Amino acid sequence: MATASDFRICPTTGLNVHLPAERLIKANAVVAIVFLAIGGFFGLLVALTRWPAVHILPADWFYLVLTAHGLDVLLVWIIFFEIAVLYFASAVLLNSRLAAPKVGWAAFWMMLIGALVVNVAVLQGGSSVMFTSYVPMQAAPHFYLGLIVFAVGALLGCGVFFGTLVIAKEEKTYEGSLPLVTFGALTAAIIAVFTIASGAIILIPTFLWSVGIISHIDSLMYKLIWWALGHSSQQINVSAHVAVWYAIAALVLGAKPISEKISRLAFLFYILFLQLASAHHLLAEPGLSSEWKIFNTSYAMYLAVLGSMIHGMTVPGSVEAAQRARGFNKGMFEWLRKAPWGNPAFAGMFMSLVMFGFIGGISGVVLGTEQINLIFHNTLYVPGHFHGTVVAGTTLAFMAITYLLVPLIFRRQVVFPKLAMVQPYLFGLGVLGISIFMMGAGTLGVSRRHWDIGFADAGLSFDYPPAAFLMMALNGLSGVLAALGGLLFIVIVVGSVLFGKRVTAKIDLGGNAGVVAKYGSAGTLKIPGTAVLVAIFFTAFVLYYFVNWKYLSELWPMR
Amino acid sequence: MAQSSGKQVTSERIPFMQRLLDNPFLLLFLGVAIPAILYLIWGIMEIIQIPVAR
Amino acid sequence: MAVTPPESRIWWKEPVAKIELTWVIIAFLWGLVMFFMMIYWHIAGNQNLSNEAYRIDAATFTKYTQAMVDKYTVGQRTTRQGGREIPIVAPPPGSDVYLIARLWEWWPILQLQKGKSYRLHISSLDWQHGFSLQPVNINLQVHPGYELVTTITPRDNGEFTVVCNEFCGIGHHNMLGKILVVE
Numbered sequence: 001m002a003t004a005s006d007f008r009i010c011p012t013t014g015l016n017v018h019l020p021a022e023r024l025i026k027a028n029a030v031v032a033i034v035f036l037a038i039g040g041f042f043g044l045l046v047a048l049t050r051w052p053a054v055h056i057l058p059a060d061w062f063y064l065v066l067t068a069h070g071l072d073v074l075l076v077w078i079i080f081f082e083i084a085v086l087y088f089a090s091a092v093l094l095n096s097r098l099a100a101p102k103v104g105w106a107a108f109w110m111m112l113i114g115a116l117v118v119n120v121a122v123l124q125g126g127s128s129v130m131f132t133s134y135v136p137m138q139a140a141p142h143f144y145l146g147l148i149v150f151a152v153g154a155l156l157g158c159g160v161f162f163g164t165l166v167i168a169k170e171e172k173t174y175e176g177s178l179p180l181v182t183f184g185a186l187t188a189a190i191i192a193v194f195t196i197a198s199g200a201i202i203l204i205p206t207f208l209w210s211v212g213i214i215s216h217i218d219s220l221m222y223k224l225i226w227w228a229l230g231h232s233s234q235q236i237n238v239s240a241h242v243a244v245w246y247a248i249a250a251l252v253l254g255a256k257p258i259s260e261k262i263s264r265l266a267f268l269f270y271i272l273f274l275q276l277a278s279a280h281h282l283l284a285e286p287g288l289s290s291e292w293k294i295f296n297t298s299y300a301m302y303l304a305v306l307g308s309m310i311h312g313m314t315v316p317g318s319v320e321a322a323q324r325a326r327g328f329n330k331g332m333f334e335w336l337r338k339a340p341w342g343n344p345a346f347a348g349m350f351m352s353l354v355m356f357g358f359i360g361g362i363s364g365v366v367l368g369t370e371q372i373n374l375i376f377h378n379t380l381y382v383p384g385h386f387h388g389t390v391v392a393g394t395t396l397a398f399m400a401i402t403y404l405l406v407p408l409i410f411r412r413q414v415v416f417p418k419l420a421m422v423q424p425y426l427f428g429l430g431v432l433g434i435s436i437f438m439m440g441a442g443t444l445g446v447s448r449r450h451w452d453i454g455f456a457d458a459g460l461s462f463d464y465p466p467a468a469f470l471m472m473a474l475n476g477l478s479g480v481l482a483a484l485g486g487l488l489f490i491v492i493v494v495g496s497v498l499f500g501k502r503v504t505a506k507i508d509l510g511g512n513a514g515v516v517a518k519y520g521s522a523g524t525l526k527i528p529g530t531a532v533l534v535a536i537f538f539t540a541f542v543l544y545y546f547v548n549w550k551y552l553s554e555l556w557p558m559r
Numbered sequence: 560m561a562q563s564s565g566k567q568v569t570s571e572r573i574p575f576m577q578r579l580l581d582n583p584f585l586l587l588f589l590g591v592a593i594p595a596i597l598y599l600i601w602g603i604m605e606i607i608q609i610p611v612a613r
Numbered sequence: 614m615a616v617t618p619p620e621s622r623i624w625w626k627e628p629v630a631k632i633e634l635t636w637v638i639i640a641f642l643w644g645l646v647m648f649f650m651m652i653y654w655h656i657a658g659n660q661n662l663s664n665e666a667y668r669i670d671a672a673t674f675t676k677y678t679q680a681m682v683d684k685y686t687v688g689q690r691t692t693r694q695g696g697r698e699i700p701i702v703a704p705p706p707g708s709d710v711y712l713i714a715r716l717w718e719w720w721p722i723l724q725l726q727k728g729k730s731y732r733l734h735i736s737s738l739d740w741q742h743g744f745s746l747q748p749v750n751i752n753l754q755v756h757p758g759y760e761l762v763t764t765i766t767p768r769d770n771g772e773f774t775v776v777c778n779e780f781c782g783i784g785h786h787n788m789l790g791k792i793l794v795v796e
Contacts, residue, residue, distance in 0.1 A: 162583065162584075162587070165583050177577070177580075177581050178581070178583075183580075186583055186586065187590075189587075190583075190586055190587050190590035190591070191590065193587060193590070193591055194590060194591045194594055194595070197591070198599065218606070220606050220609075221603065221606055224599070224602045224603065224606060225599065225603075228594070228598060228599055232594070264580050265580075268579075268580060268586070271586050271589065271590040272589060272590065272593050273593070273594075275590075275593075275594035275598065276593075276594055276597055276598050278594075278598055279598060279602075282602075286609075287605065287606055287609045288602060288605050288606070289605055292601055292602060292605055295597070296597065296598050296601075296602075300597075
């Protein structure tokens with residue numbers, strides 16, 4: 001049993017914060033941000049190489065750095081941060097002690113050692129196989145080993161999360177059902193279990209193959225099982241960043257979910273169906289039936305997409321309701337105009353929501369349509385899409401909530417507040433550009449993971465249209481902007497954690513938390529502004545969806 | 560924010576759907592079993608049945 | 614709020630605002646439209662990836678490809694560096710046509726007729742490759758040990774390029790092929 005001295009009472013929220021949990025949250029968040037910096041730097045080098053006029057890295061370095069970039073941001077930065085979110089959503093939000101902190105530390109060290117080992121493997125040059133490491137291309141054994149150790153560590157971290165839920169319930173540290181944010185974190189943790197188990201199923205035999213114990217791994221089987229790890233890991237991100245949106249809306253504006261039932265059902269659709277869409281990556285493969293492809297790529301008739309569309313309405317809806325209850329009632333959009341855009345947590349959250357929906361979400365559904373995939377598979381459109389989801393969506397949301405974690409958990413004031421106000425916009429603009437221009441280049445047929453679209457050393461020749469080269473230049477510029485925004489984030493956060501003024505008393509996170517406890521009954525909920533935004537989103541979705549069927553119809557007939 | 564107080568002490572039966580959503584381990588089971596069956600196992604079965612070229 | 618437990622113990626019974634319910638229904642129906650659109654396209658659309666695929670080993674696939682090359686070669690193209698000759702092959706419409714992907718080339722060069730259909734077989738002899746036909750923008754995945762079979766009908770004439778868009782090592786960005794379409 002934990003003693004009372006293991007806790008502190010948060011002066012701002014009144015929550016009982018378990019000190020061992022807090023130490024783990026800090027450790028995971030710090031390592032996350034270190035890898036964000038490293039992976040982000042690699043990303044900048046990639047963008048500057050694919051900008052043909054700059055072409056900064058030679059080919060072998062490019063493929064090496066691209067592999068490292070994928071691993072360090074898509075896997076290491078994001079999962080370390082998510083472990084911190086899991087511990088926060090369980091121990092802190094439930095006023096509970098964290099289950100088995102020693103296991104939490106074992107998880108942390110395994111993840112860190114695994115991440116370092118896999119980075120060493122890549123930097124040594126013999127494992128430039130991309131994040132996907134498609135068999136029969138082979139990496140060094142310690143590449144796979146590092147990934148496996150990282151994955152086991154992450155699984156242990158999820159175990160600590162589940163254990164904490166059990167303890168909190170038994171010790172009655174909260175009343176009633178889990179808070180919605182914790183429920184979102186639970187969704188992320190459940191998907192993480194499937195993700196990591198799938199990763200183990202495929203990476204352990206692949207490791208054995210890399211040391212010669214197993215003689216052959218079927219390339220199609222590898223791809224099917226690997227993507228249960230690869231895409232599902234991105235669905236952990238979606239669940240986590242949606243939970244983060246709700247948390248920020250609550251902490252900064254006192255916003256309340258407009259319907260616990262509907263929001264939880266949306267998370268349920270994620271739990272049941274989100275992982276099926278790993279099939280997106282196999283739509284252009286031989287040997288899998290259209291039935292399997294259509295059912296899985298659609299997340300079971302788009303029920304999981306319904307989940308996202310629900311959150312896409314309820315989060316801004318809750319913000320609008322909170323703002324209107326606060327008096328910002330004039331016209332359709334005063335609530336939005338007078339929202340705390342100078343608060344980087346809010347700004348980052350709202351931009352993350354809009355960009356995830358419009359850019360990442362719409363492109364993802366289109367890309368994942370069985371037949372439309374034919375015009376996009378393995379083109380640069382694919383990274384354009386996922387920079388819209390994972391960077392504009394998840395990373396920006398995680399940056400946003402870090403501005404709250406710094407005062408609440410690290411108990412430091414954010415340094416350079418004027419720069420902090422600007423940072424989400426700078427990063428957001430850069431990432432918006434990256435997504436749009438990569439998608440533009442992909443629409444013109446430019447390939448992903450490709451060092452030279454001029455084919456200077458190839459035996460045959462081909463010229464992409466000049467617009468493709470323009471796209472790559474604009475992508476490069478956007479990459480620079482995003483890198484500046486990322487660098488600014490790192491400087492502000494590290495500066496705050498090390499040198500920020502200590503916070504000891506209650507702080508104002510932005511909104512008066514108590515003001516908007518009730519919106520009135522369901523019958524009087526008024527969110528016309530959100531209704532308009534959602535209508536615009538829906539219109540864009542429908543139009544863009546059908547435009548791409550039109551493009552497909554101009555392709556050579558195939559059956 | 561203190562914890563929400565003033566919960567209705569109710570002897571009403573909690574509806575089935577809420578009990579499902581309030582049960583993390585049941586959700587964990589479903590969240591692992593459903594994609595394991597519909598994506599992994601179905602997919603693996605299709606791959607192993609791909610015929611050999613004549 | 615979202616960071617605290619729900620206010621009502623039985624939140625399942627809280628009524629749902631009409632605007633939210635309306636959106637849920639619209640979004641649900643839209644999901645069904647998108648789902649059935651894929652099925653509809655299989656019935657009424659012209660661009661579908663065939664489900665036909667076979668396991669095949671490198672030697673056998675090479676044998677079939679070589680047989681086509683031996684029978685239907687009509688010319689050669691010389692590569693830039695090194696000056697290798699790649700055969701240009703014009704198989705008859707309706708026939709089985711073979712394309713090999715290997716580190717780091719597509720072999721041979723196919724010459725097809727506009728408006729005619731061909732059963733295109735693609736396989737890799739080594740690693741995974743990506744068949745990306747430009748500027749048409751048809752993109753297919755090519756595996757070693759498997760052949761994909763799809764019936765294609767070129768719609769335009771001209772010179773088309775096969776770019777490899779699946780990373781396959783240091784020569785990946787040099788891996789190009791050609792498909793020529795004549796009247």
